[in-house]
Amino acid sequence: MSDSNKKNAEIKEVLERFTTSAFTLDNEKHFYERPIYGTTLYLATCDVELKFGSCKAHVFQDIIHKGYVIALSYGDIEGADHLYTRIHSSCVTSETLQGCDCDCVQQLEGALERISEKGRGILFYLMQEGRGVGYIAKSRDRMLVQAAHDSISTFEAYEMLGLKKDYRQYRNIAPICKLLGIDPEFTLLTNNPDKANALVDQGLKLKETETLEFDPGPYNLAYLTSKKEAGHILEKTLDTHVRPMQLPEQVVPFKPYALPDAQRFIYVASYFLPIKPIDDEVVISEEAFQQYFGETPIRELIGGPKPLLIGYKILRDQRFLIKVHPKNLKEHLDAHPEDPMGDILTTPYWFRVHVYTDIATNEDFVVLTYGRPQSYDIPVVRLHSESIFNRFPVKDMRNRQKYEASVKSIVKYGHGVIILLYNDGRGSGFGACAEDTMLTQRGYSQNTDESYAKLGVDYDSRDYDAAMMLLKHHLPHNCIQMVMNSPDSLVRKTDYTKALNRHAIEVDKWIFLEKKEV
Numbered sequence: 001m002s003d004s005n006k007k008n009a010e011i012k013e014v015l016e017r018f019t020t021s022a023f024t025l026d027n028e029k030h031f032y033e034r035p036i037y038g039t040t041l042y043l044a045t046c047d048v049e050l051k052f053g054s055c056k057a058h059v060f061q062d063i064i065h066k067g068y069v070i071a072l073s074y075g076d077i078e079g080a081d082h083l084y085t086r087i088h089s090s091c092v093t094s095e096t097l098q099g100c101d102c103d104c105v106q107q108l109e110g111a112l113e114r115i116s117e118k119g120r121g122i123l124f125y126l127m128q129e130g131r132g133v134g135y136i137a138k139s140r141d142r143m144l145v146q147a148a149h150d151s152i153s154t155f156e157a158y159e160m161l162g163l164k165k166d167y168r169q170y171r172n173i174a175p176i177c178k179l180l181g182i183d184p185e186f187t188l189l190t191n192n193p194d195k196a197n198a199l200v201d202q203g204l205k206l207k208e209t210e211t212l213e214f215d216p217g218p219y220n221l222a223y224l225t226s227k228k229e230a231g232h233i234l235e236k237t238l239d240t241h242v243r244p245m246q247l248p249e250q251v252v253p254f255k256p257y258a259l260p261d262a263q264r265f266i267y268v269a270s271y272f273l274p275i276k277p278i279d280d281e282v283v284i285s286e287e288a289f290q291q292y293f294g295e296t297p298i299r300e301l302i303g304g305p306k307p308l309l310i311g312y313k314i315l316r317d318q319r320f321l322i323k324v325h326p327k328n329l330k331e332h333l334d335a336h337p338e339d340p341m342g343d344i345l346t347t348p349y350w351f352r353v354h355v356y357t358d359i360a361t362n363e364d365f366v367v368l369t370y371g372r373p374q375s376y377d378i379p380v381v382r383l384h385s386e387s388i389f390n391r392f393p394v395k396d397m398r399n400r401q402k403y404e405a406s407v408k409s410i411v412k413y414g415h416g417v418i419i420l421l422y423n424d425g426r427g428s429g430f431g432a433c434a435e436d437t438m439l440t441q442r443g444y445s446q447n448t449d450e451s452y453a454k455l456g457v458d459y460d461s462r463d464y465d466a467a468m469m470l471l472k473h474h475l476p477h478n479c480i481q482m483v484m485n486s487p488d489s490l491v492r493k494t495d496y497t498k499a500l501n502r503h504a505i506e507v508d509k510w511i512f513l514e515k516k517e518v
Contacts, residue, residue, distance in 0.1 A: 031444070039063050040175035044434040046441055048072065049395040052116035057389070058180060059434040062172055067127040068430050069172045072112070072392070075120025077182055082207065084121035086111035086189040087199070089128040089168060092135065093353075095391035096420070097368070098404070099273045100348060101142075101245075102223055106214045109393045111189045114212075122182075124173055125391075132167030133158075135364050139269035139355040145222075146251040146271050150244060153226035165230065166194065174202040191232045218346050219245045219274045247272050248350045262469040264360040273368070274348030278404045280310075280326055282347045283411055286318040292341050298322075308332055308341070316414045317371075349411050351418075354474070358466060365470055366420040373415035373476045378508050380416035382406035382483040383467050383496075385423050388430050389437075405513050406483045413481070417474050419467050427461030428452070459492070464499035472503060479506045486514040 035042050043059045058071040077083055088111065091104035098105075108123075115121035130138025137158075144157040155165045177183065185207040188196055199206050211233050216224050221242050228234040249272075256268040277283075284292070293301075301308045310323040324344065333342050354367040373379050384406060390399040403418075410416030425433030436451035438444075445451040452459060472478065482500075484490050490497065490510070500507065 031442075035179055036063070037178050038171070038175040040069070040172045040179065042179055043068075043431050044438040046434060046437040048389060048392065050112060050116075051393050051395050052113050055112075057434070058176070059431065060172060060176055060179075061431060068388070069127070069176065070125040070388070071176050071180065072123045072125060073120075073180075074112070074115050074122070077120055077122055077180070077184075080120060080182065080184045083182070083184045083186055084115045084118045084189060085186045086115070086123045086212075087170060087173065087195050088123060088125050089131065090126065090391070092129060092366070092386075092391075092420075093273060096386060096403070097273060097351075097366075098275050098407075100217060100276045101219045101274055103214055103216075103220055107191075107212045108391070110212050110214065112393060114189060114210075124176065126168070126170075126172070128168045131165070132169065133163055135355060135366070136268050136357055137161060137163060139271065139353065140253075142353075143251060143253050143269045143271040146247060147253045149247075150222040153229065154223060155226055155230055170195075170198040170202060173199070174204055177204065191227075191234055193231060193233070216242055218242050219348065221245075245274065259356075259469075259473060262473070264358055264466075265356045265365070265470060266359065267354070267356055269353075269355045271353055273351050273353045275351055275407060276348060278349075278408050280324050281408070282322045282324060282344055283315065283349065284320050284322060284344070284347060286320070288347075289320045292344060306331075315412060319414065321412065349407065356470060361463065361466070363422060363463075363466075365466070367470055367474060368418040368420070369416070369474050370410050371415035375476050377415050377476060378479050378481055379475060380406075380410045380413045380483060380511065381471065381480045382410070382416070382418045383421060383464075383471075384418055385421045385426065385462065387433075388424055389433075402485060402513050409481075409483055409511055416481075417471060419471060421462055421467060423462045425457075426459065427463070428455070428457040432457055460495055462495070464496050465502065468499050468503040468505060472505065475505075478504055479508050481509040481511055482507045483511045483513065486512050 039062050041061050041063050043061055045056055045058050048055045048057045053074065056073045058073065060069045060071070061067070062069065086107075088108055091102060093099040094102050094105040095108060111123055115123060129135045130141065140161055141154055141157040144160060145152060145154055152160070158165055183205075185205045186199060187207050188199055188209045189212050190196065190209055191211050191213060196206060196209050213234055213236055216237055221237065221244050224234055225237045228237050251271055254270075256266050259265045259267060298309065298312060302311060306328045307325055308329045310325055312323065313321045315321055322344065326345065329341070329345060333339060333345070349370070351368040351370050354369065356365040356367070357363075358365060382403075384403055387399045394400075406418060410418070421427075424430040425436065432452075432455055435455060436445070436448050439451045439454065440447060445454060449459065487510075
């Protein structure tokens with residue numbers, strides 16, 4: 001071999017290692033490496049404690065569409081010849097807002113549980129809301145389907161909107177496997193044959209598929225039926241006695257329009273989201289109370305060796321909060337399927353979802369409203385920051401519990417607003433949040449403040465002004481009850497209080513989730 005050819009061969013070998021070698025965080029030299037392969041950039045690795053055990057979250061970003069991909073690995077995957085896997089697309093309404101009109105969160109948690117039972121595996125979590133169209137188009141789909149009372153399917157609604165049925169892409173999966181240094185045969189957990197084809201198209205080895213199916217409910221039966229008609233492997237939709245849902249009121253579709261007093265926001269959709277009751281506490285109207293308990297006094301259902309109910313309270317606006325005993329009530333309904341109390345088990349909290357796109361920041365905003373406040377009402381308000389890690393069934397449930405406590409406060413009062421901020425890491429983004437977690441877990445930072453200093457990120461980068469402008473659009477007046485985590489968090493969030501003052505929003509009462517109300 002000539003000197004020139006030898007030199008070229010050496011260069012080619014170096015470049016090959018440079019472009020295809022897996023990353024490692026074992027020592028200081030490699031800790032700061034952020035390798036890239038194809039369109040997939042590695043960002044961070046951190047530990048995540050799930051209720052099924054400890055996992056590692058390897059976080060990546062696509063350099064074209066900037067979407068995040070999380071490879072959540074369980075057990076020792078390095079060198080494995082076989083792994084259970086799931087390719088899962090995000091669903092903010094079920095995974096964060098706890099809606100029950102789809103089966104996405106059940107599939108996510110079911111896949112992670114099965115992977116943990118097998119001892120090792122990997123779940124690929126892709127930020128591909130609404131089969132890849134994003135939440136704006138997904139919300140307009142839901143608005144059309146509900147306006148038609150489920151007489152059209154989600155796929156027919158997509159066609160009416162000029163959309164294909166699926167825009168998802170899986171081009172990051174093979175590069176992630178390359179970067180992680182794994183090349184196993186996969187058992188894919190899915191009901192969707194298209195995902196199996198996508199895995200093979202990526203050049204990955206597919207051993208088999210296993211389905212993940214759960215009993216349909218009244219709020220996702222129509223959705224699951226449409227998925228079966230589209231080719232998903234779903235059998236339980238054929239053998240069910242579940243009655244489809246009834247919306248609390250008519251949904252009227254509309255064309256997107258800019259808000260006259262804040263034209264940066266385009267209002268794109270509004271529809272109803274059924275949220276699962278929290279702590280088995282169902283809220284019903286006076287009319288429903290009479291329907292359920294007109295013949296059998298409610299107190300007779302509370303006592304005895306197997307009570308169906310634990311208790312009840314009378315709320316504002318002629319409403320009743322019923323705390324059910326789910327196990328006993330289900331057994332009773334199995335024996336007495338015609339009992340009208342059957343509907344009480346599946347009675348949700350009906351929140352109206354309002355979806356906006358912000359042309360100033362290119363962000364989507366989701367606003368949840370409950371009830372129709374009168375001029376004398378003082379709505380309960382929560383600005384809730386998204387936490388992508390908390391979409392998983394994590395062991396530490398505090399963030400999810402704060403959301404649930406906010407929902408309960410609003411439902412009990414009868415009127416309120418939740419604004420979801422896609423501002424993971426206090427507005428710095430999910431990438432910075434993952435990097436902060438990695439730095440603190442590995443001892444490179446003592447706390448988040450030190451991590452943020454290394455990242456060059458402010459303590460709080462959330463756009464509170466945008467949130468306040470949207471909030472005022474859903475208030476009967478500028479007086480509210482504000483839900484906050486704690487007095488300490490209020491003190492640190494100076495931008496929060498400044499935004500309240502700038503927009504002349506008066507807080508009549510602070511509700512602190514980590515301390516008694518003041």
